[in-house]
Each structure stands twice: as C-alpha cells, then as structure tokens.
Amino acid sequence: MTMLIRNKWYVASWPKDITREPTSRTILNEMIVVYRLEDGSAVALKDCCPHRNAPLSKGKLIGDSLQCCYHGLEFNAAGQCTKSPGMDQVPAWAKVRQYPLVERNDWVYIWMGVPERADESLIPDVYGRMLDPDWHCVKGEIHVKGGYRLIVDNLLDLSHLAYVHSSTTGNPEVAEEANLGTEVKSQHVRVTRFMKDVVPAATYKHYGNYTENVDRWQVTNYYPPSYILINNGSYAVSDRPETPADFATELGHWGFQVYHAITPATEDTTIDYWCVALERHRLKPKAYEVWREQMINVLREDHEVYEAQQVCIDKGRPENNNDVSTGGALPSDKALIAARLIQRRLYNEEQKQTT
Numbered sequence: 001m002t003m004l005i006r007n008k009w010y011v012a013s014w015p016k017d018i019t020r021e022p023t024s025r026t027i028l029n030e031m032i033v034v035y036r037l038e039d040g041s042a043v044a045l046k047d048c049c050p051h052r053n054a055p056l057s058k059g060k061l062i063g064d065s066l067q068c069c070y071h072g073l074e075f076n077a078a079g080q081c082t083k084s085p086g087m088d089q090v091p092a093w094a095k096v097r098q099y100p101l102v103e104r105n106d107w108v109y110i111w112m113g114v115p116e117r118a119d120e121s122l123i124p125d126v127y128g129r130m131l132d133p134d135w136h137c138v139k140g141e142i143h144v145k146g147g148y149r150l151i152v153d154n155l156l157d158l159s160h161l162a163y164v165h166s167s168t169t170g171n172p173e174v175a176e177e178a179n180l181g182t183e184v185k186s187q188h189v190r191v192t193r194f195m196k197d198v199v200p201a202a203t204y205k206h207y208g209n210y211t212e213n214v215d216r217w218q219v220t221n222y223y224p225p226s227y228i229l230i231n232n233g234s235y236a237v238s239d240r241p242e243t244p245a246d247f248a249t250e251l252g253h254w255g256f257q258v259y260h261a262i263t264p265a266t267e268d269t270t271i272d273y274w275c276v277a278l279e280r281h282r283l284k285p286k287a288y289e290v291w292r293e294q295m296i297n298v299l300r301e302d303h304e305v306y307e308a309q310q311v312c313i314d315k316g317r318p319e320n321n322n323d324v325s326t327g328g329a330l331p332s333d334k335a336l337i338a339a340r341l342i343q344r345r346l347y348n349e350e351q352k353q354t355t
C-alpha cells in the first residue's frame with residue numbers, strides 16, 4: 001500500500017480552476033469541494049453533507065453560503081451550518097471540515113493534516129519562473145492511474161529520457177555518458193547528471209542551434225512528499241567557460257526548467273501538476289507552439305509508462321507496491337531510493353504521532 005503523508009501541503013488546483021461553481025476533487029482519499037467566495041478567496045470543505053451524506057459539490061452557492069442539493073442546509077466558508085430550512089436554530093452537529101488553502105505563484109495548496117500544523121512557510125519553493133513574464137510556461141495536469149511515487153521515481157532518474165523521450169529531449173548519451181552525483185538531506189534530495197562532450201539530443205540541437213558536441217546537465221531537486229524542480233542546461237564544447245556553470249541554477253547557452261507538484265488522489269491514482277519553463281527570447285512565436293506540443297507529448301510518454309507500471313505492480317508483483325527496492329537497483333536509482341526512504345520515515349513519524 002502506498003504510504004500517504006498527511007502533514008504536508010499539496011497542490012489542489014490551478015487557481016483558474018477554482019470558480020463560483022463548486023467542484024469536487026479527491027485528495028489523499030478524501031472528497032473535497034472547492035469554490036470561491038464573492039470576494040474571490042478560495043474555500044475547501046469536505047465534500048459530504050453531515051445530514052445525509054450528499055456531496056456538497058452538487059449544491060449551489062447563494063452569496064457565500066453553500067447550499068446542499070438535497071435538503072437545503074447551508075454552510076459558510078468555515079463549514080458552519082448557517083441555515084436549516086424550517087428550523088429556528090441550526091443543529092449543533094451540522095458542521096463540515098474546512099481545509100486550509102493557500103494561493104501562491106500559480107498553484108493553490110491544501111493542507112490535509114492536523115489543522116494546527118498548517119504553516120505556510122512549509123510550502124517548498126519549487127516554482128521558479130512560473131510567473132516570470134520573461135519566461136514561457138507550458139503547463140498541464142495529468143491524471144494518472146498510478147501511485148504518486150512512480151512519478152517521483154521518474155523525475156529522479158532522468159536516464160529514462162534516452163528510451164522514453166528519444167525523439168525529443170533524450171538520446172543514448174543521456175543514459176550512457178552521465179556523471180551522477182546524489183546529495184541527500186533530511187527533506188531534500190538532489191541528483192546532478194552531467195554529460196560531457198556528447199552529441200546533443202534532437203530538442204537541444206534544434207532549439208540550441210548546436211552544430212557540435214555539447215556539455216549538458218540536468219539537476220533534479222526533490223522535496224517531500226512530491227515536489228520536483230529540474231534545471232536543464234547546456235553549452236557547446238567550444239563555448240565551455242573556464243569556470244563551469246552552476247548546474248543547479250544556470251542554463252548555459254540553452255536549457256529550461258521543469259516543475260512538478262504531484263498530488264495523490266488515492267493510494268494508486270495521482271494528479272501531476274506540471275510546468276515547463278523556457279526563457280521567451282530563446283524561441284520565436286511559431287517555434288513556441290512546436291515546443292509546447294513536444295512538451296505535452298513528453299508528459300504523455302511518461303504517463304503511459306506510469307500506468308503500465310501500476311498494472312504490472314497490481315497484477316504481477318503486488319508485493320513491490322511499497323518497496324524501496326524492487327528486487328534490484330541500478331546506480332541511477334540512488335536518488336529515488338533516498339526519496340522513498342524519506343517518504344517512509346515521514347509516514348512512520350506521522351503514524352507514531354497519531355497512535
């Protein structure tokens with residue numbers, strides 16, 4: 001069984017998708033209704049009426065009150081019942097759980113854990129250039145029939161680009177020529193992949209206008225439970241500076257950044273909110289459309305792998321669903337195993353606190 005960690009912020013939505021129309025989402029196995037008040041602030045309540053369990057997302061907003069679709073109880077943004085039709089007083093039991101929400105950068109975060117511990121300063125800073133007007137951001141969300149850790153695994157082992165994304169960002173050199181470095185802290189894993197003097201992959205050659213070999217780097221940062229920031233850069237070998245670039249932040253002659261917020265809906269279904277960011281001056285408008293399509297396709301290619309993995313796990317090797325190592329590990333698995341160990345530790349700590 002996948003371990004779901006509760007005392008963390010998760011991305012619940014893009015801000016544009018929370019409106020005056022109540023909508024339902026499932027996060028960590030809980031049904032949540034989200035909507036906006038008249039002043040624009042976003043609200044999240046448990047999507048279940050305390051009366052006879054009708055989903056509140058099927059109700060409607062009357063001003064700032066959410067009216068249940070079944071017998072008309074009304075609730076305010078704190079989840080308190082404010083009206084019970086035909087009664088002078090509202091019943092004391094008529095309360096709905098309210099979840100803390102924070103809108104920051106271009107994501108809306110929800111706190112699924114103990115309410116008193118909802119500290120906004122714990123939101124990881126992984127969104128880099130998402131709102132920078134000088135950067136293009138291709139954004140999307142994929143709904144995966146697979147556990148969230150499969151997506152984290154993918155992003156912590158970018159050797160897969162050689163096989164899964166061979167028509168765009170990957171080529172054999174990404175798997176075969178990378179020099180790997182992995183740093184692990186208590187709540188941070190960073191894996192650096194540096195490829196020296198290699199043939200550029202198709203995307204790099206095309207958009208970077210390379211006519212010779214390149215030095216290329218990929219640095220993936222992981223913050224639990226499921227946030228990822230990747231910095232990708234490159235320069236031509238003949239342009240190699242005397243002092244090497246800071247691979248964690250610099251793009252060299254051509255590169256881009258990738259951000260993921262990966263939210264478990266259930267143990268084995270996930271929503272991956274993703275963004276690929278590229279400086280505007282690096283692409284002409286027409287080229288941007290092609291780039292955008294390519295990035296959407298890259299995510300589609302990964303999506304297929306996740307779902308195929310989950311089928312294999314469920315049908316073939318269910319004992320592997322929660323394993324740190326699935327019968328064998330390669331050197332490139334070091335970072336993802338470190339991430340899974342962090343997840344397991346955080347989960348175990350939470351379980352101790354609640355027992």
Ligand code: FES
Nearest residue numbers: 049051052068071
């Ligand atoms: S179920 Fe909501 S008011 Fe009855």
Ligand SMILES: [Fe+2]
Nearest residue numbers: 154164298302
């Ligand atoms: Fe990928």
